Amino acid sequence: DAGVIQSPRHEVTEMGQEVTLRCKPISGHDYLFWYRQTMMRGLELLIYFNNNVPIDDSGMPEDRFSAKMPNASFSTLKIQPSEPRDSAVYFCASSLWDSGETQYFGPGTRLLVL
Amino acid sequence: AQTVTQSQPEMSVQEAETVTLSCTYDTSENNYYLFWYKQPPSRQMILVIRQEAYKQQNATENRFSVNFQKAAKSFSLKISDSQLGDTAMYFCAFMRNAGGTSYGKLTFGQGTILTVHP
Helix, strand or coil: CCCCEEECCEEEECCCCCEEEEEECCCCCCEEEEEEEECCCEEEEEEEEECCEEEECCCCCCCCEEEEEEECCEEEEEECCCCHHHCEEEEEEEECCCCCCCCEECCCEEEEEC | CCEEECCCCEEEEECCCCEEECCEEECCCCCEEEEEEEECCCCCCEEEEEEECCCCCCCEECCEEEEEECCCCEEEEEECCCCHHHCEEEEEEEEECCCCCCCCCEEECCCEEEEEEC
């Protein structure tokens, strides 16, 4: 298996622009998670899906952030408009089910908003 | 809410030696899981080891083992025969076991940077 795939690996954009991060979970996994990692806040969960349905989005910082999962093999995290404080590494992870099963992380997308 | 604390921001060890990373957590739950993840310079998050709280036996994975003290809410990671490739940031993480309901939220500690010297 190829593991969790994220694209792009690096993104540099200017403040105010729309940013879309993409994730392909491991085939057969029914949970998908989006995390953000910053020096100040560490690793924090933004949102997670079960069977393509958003279950908990309480970690999404504000309305500028949105996430979708149109099918079992694809998810997006969109930031519109982007701000410099959104600069971080964004991870996608997937698992088979969430009762203690391991979450497998993608390589992350390093986002820099100028 | 659960909290996870890693009190050692940085640690170093000589190659082939043993090192222990500390982790404590605070929860009112009785059924949960604990994990150690490794993040090397590539930034990929890699699972090192996991422990179910209902199991008294400490988990082991090759050179990695844990000392799980449920009453003390302590979950330390021991790395034996340290290798240069073990150099990474190590995160301790907690997950509540909600049984059949959906709650896969991982709560991470702040991380410990481990450097293995040749």
